[in-house]
Amino acid sequence: MKRSERLVDMTKYLMERPHDLIPLPFFAKRYGAAKSSISEDLAILKHTLASNQDGILETVAGAAGGVRYIPFWGKKHAQKYLNELASRIEDPDRILAGGFVYLSDIIGNPQDLDKIGKLIATRYAYSNIDIVMTIETKGIALAQAVARYLNVPFIIARKRSKVTEGATVSVNYISSSLDRVSKMELPTRVLKENSNVLLIDDYMMAGGTLTGMQQLVKEFNGNIAGICVLCEADFDDVKLIEGHLSLVKIKKIDDKRKVIMAEPGSLIAHTDFGNF
Amino acid sequence: MKRSERLVDMTKYLMERPHDLIPLPFFAKRYGAAKSSISEDLAILKHTLASNQDGILETVAGAAGGVRYIPFWGKKHAQKYLNELASRIEDPDRILAGGFVYLSDIIGNPQDLDKIGKLIATRYAYSNIDIVMTIETKGIALAQAVARYLNVPFIIARKRSKVTEGATVSVNYISSSLDRVSKMELPTRVLKENSNVLLIDDYMMAGGTLTGMQQLVKEFNGNIAGICVLCEADFDDVKLIEGHLSLVKIKKIDDKRKVIMAEPGSLIAHTDFGNF
Numbered sequence: 001m002k003r004s005e006r007l008v009d010m011t012k013y014l015m016e017r018p019h020d021l022i023p024l025p026f027f028a029k030r031y032g033a034a035k036s037s038i039s040e041d042l043a044i045l046k047h048t049l050a051s052n053q054d055g056i057l058e059t060v061a062g063a064a065g066g067v068r069y070i071p072f073w074g075k076k077h078a079q080k081y082l083n084e085l086a087s088r089i090e091d092p093d094r095i096l097a098g099g100f101v102y103l104s105d106i107i108g109n110p111q112d113l114d115k116i117g118k119l120i121a122t123r124y125a126y127s128n129i130d131i132v133m134t135i136e137t138k139g140i141a142l143a144q145a146v147a148r149y150l151n152v153p154f155i156i157a158r159k160r161s162k163v164t165e166g167a168t169v170s171v172n173y174i175s176s177s178l179d180r181v182s183k184m185e186l187p188t189r190v191l192k193e194n195s196n197v198l199l200i201d202d203y204m205m206a207g208g209t210l211t212g213m214q215q216l217v218k219e220f221n222g223n224i225a226g227i228c229v230l231c232e233a234d235f236d237d238v239k240l241i242e243g244h245l246s247l248v249k250i251k252k253i254d255d256k257r258k259v260i261m262a263e264p265g266s267l268i269a270h271t272d273f274g275n276f
Numbered sequence: 277m278k279r280s281e282r283l284v285d286m287t288k289y290l291m292e293r294p295h296d297l298i299p300l301p302f303f304a305k306r307y308g309a310a311k312s313s314i315s316e317d318l319a320i321l322k323h324t325l326a327s328n329q330d331g332i333l334e335t336v337a338g339a340a341g342g343v344r345y346i347p348f349w350g351k352k353h354a355q356k357y358l359n360e361l362a363s364r365i366e367d368p369d370r371i372l373a374g375g376f377v378y379l380s381d382i383i384g385n386p387q388d389l390d391k392i393g394k395l396i397a398t399r400y401a402y403s404n405i406d407i408v409m410t411i412e413t414k415g416i417a418l419a420q421a422v423a424r425y426l427n428v429p430f431i432i433a434r435k436r437s438k439v440t441e442g443a444t445v446s447v448n449y450i451s452s453s454l455d456r457v458s459k460m461e462l463p464t465r466v467l468k469e470n471s472n473v474l475l476i477d478d479y480m481m482a483g484g485t486l487t488g489m490q491q492l493v494k495e496f497n498g499n500i501a502g503i504c505v506l507c508e509a510d511f512d513d514v515k516l517i518e519g520h521l522s523l524v525k526i527k528k529i530d531d532k533r534k535v536i537m538a539e540p541g542s543l544i545a546h547t548d549f550g551n552f
Contacts (some may be wrong), residue, residue: 003280004279004280004283004320005320005323005327007280007284007287008283008284008287008320008321008324008325009324009328011283011287011288011291012287012291012325012330012331015288015291017288021546022514038313044280044281044284045284047281047286048281048285049288051281052285054288055288061350067352069508096441096442102442102465104390104432104441104463104465105429108429108431108432108466109424109429110420110423110424110427110428110430111293111427111431114292114422114424124388136412136413137412137416137432137434140413140416140417140420141416141420142387143391144416144417144420144421145420147384147386148386148389148390151386151387152386153381153384153385153386154384154386155380155384156380156384156413165372165378165380166372166378187380189331189378190380192382196409219375254359263295265490
């Protein structure tokens with residue numbers, strides 16, 4: 001196999017397995033090539049990813065070493081996308097009753113999900129996330145997009161019991177936007193003790209739902225490694241949680257005057273982009 | 277930019293935009309290279325994908341032409357994965373009450389979702405799918421995985437109204453496994469008239485839920501271009517729908533004796549793999 005063919009295959013292979021450590025002998029065997037040739041291939045790959053600020057190729061030395069592709073987006077890419085996203089959200093047709101915003105087109109668009117997933121996975125690339133957790137329904141697509149780039153499983157808390165999941169653990173929480181006590185639950189077998197959990201959701205008002213998710217994680221003796229939402233309603237003064245990040249902040253919704261104002265959220269300021 | 281770097285970047289660029297037609301002048305400009313060099317690059321890419329039976333690079337000639345990456349898995353890859361998947365499902369710990377099977381670990385695993393998505397996207401690669409549709413909750417991850425490889429949006433029917441979606445159209449259907457009339461609905465703005473819709477779900481007993489989805493699509497004057505489920509309960513004799521495909525068939529569940537039997541479903545036999 002020629003270098004050119006190896007590079008195509010290697011790029012595809014690594015992209016399909018983010019964060020996985022691939023030993024160099026694996027590639028040497030796959031291509032029937034010397035390890036020195038493989039190292040040269042990987043140097044080209046690393047350089048190309050870095051010059052686009054779109055991915056890191058990490059080399060781990062030693063007997064247990066290898067190479068690892070880390071999806072990682074540069075700050076400029078992130079800023080450009082979030083500016084664009086915020087301005088797309090500033091569309092009066094998105095205003096729904098009760099301070100909510102229509103986001104289903106974004107959450108159902110694979111190209112947006114890829115960018116959102118890559119951006120959040122950049123922030124938590126070195127946070128040792130074991131598992132991504134969300135709550136049905138709208139958070140699922142986002143959690144999956146992030147989980148794919150971190151290459152970890154994702155799990156879904158549910159608002160009501162379903163026969164197809166077996167035994168569950170449930171908690172009560174105050175759904176602040178609705179001002180009532182609600183219940184959410186998680187099947188017992190989906191979350192191991194002491195897991196490092198990243199919480200993801202689509203829309204946050206005061207954060208009541210996220211407090212419920214925090215409680216659930218605590219029930220499993222898990223650790224909250226991060227909280228990130230797509231949109232945060234910044235006009236809701238009472239916040240029930242701390243330390244969460246957002247991609248977009250909704251600054252104002254005026255249903256009568258048909259005005260919605262949005263801007264990039266706190267994610268970028270709280271991301272260490274390194275050289276990117 | 278050297279050929280080797282172009283190949284890395286081109287592979288990544290195309291993989292992130294499945295089914296999109298990219299004009300050759302775009303690459304020529306991106307790399308400051310002659311169109312003839314780009315054509316040679318693409319020939320290498322095409323050849324490498326084909327020899328792995330893992331992707332098609334389609335060249336469209338003419339002024340409006342260009343190149344298109346089509347995720348497409350060879351029959352051997354498909355068979356191997358479905359055999360493995362069926363045997364993983366044959367685990368008595370998966371047996372749940374009422375003829376259901378625990379699948380959340382598979383549906384929450386990015387590596388499985390990628391393979392399932394690629395496999396279903398192979399079957400419908402040339403079916404002109406406009407949109408993928410599923411119903412909450414378990415179908416969402418599968419629909420998203422397929423939508424990503426077809427690079428089309430996906431939409432989610434819901435079993436109960438939610439304030440965050442605006443106006444909806446609803447239908448009643450017979451949820452056969454529960455033997456009762458249920459309701460599902462879809463926001464009016466998510467589905468355009470005359471769309472070619474691919475229905476995706478996780479688990480099918482008699483197919484009652486899928487008949488509801490069919491009705492919903494009809495309400496929007498859409499066309500059902502395909503129906504595919506992850507698991508089909510083959511022991512359920514009464515089938516309410518026709519023409520559906522499945523990745524895995526559950527042949528038998530015996531809760532008392534702790535026996536579950538599964539085998540690859542109908543998808544592969546109904547897929548035209550071409551030279552792959």
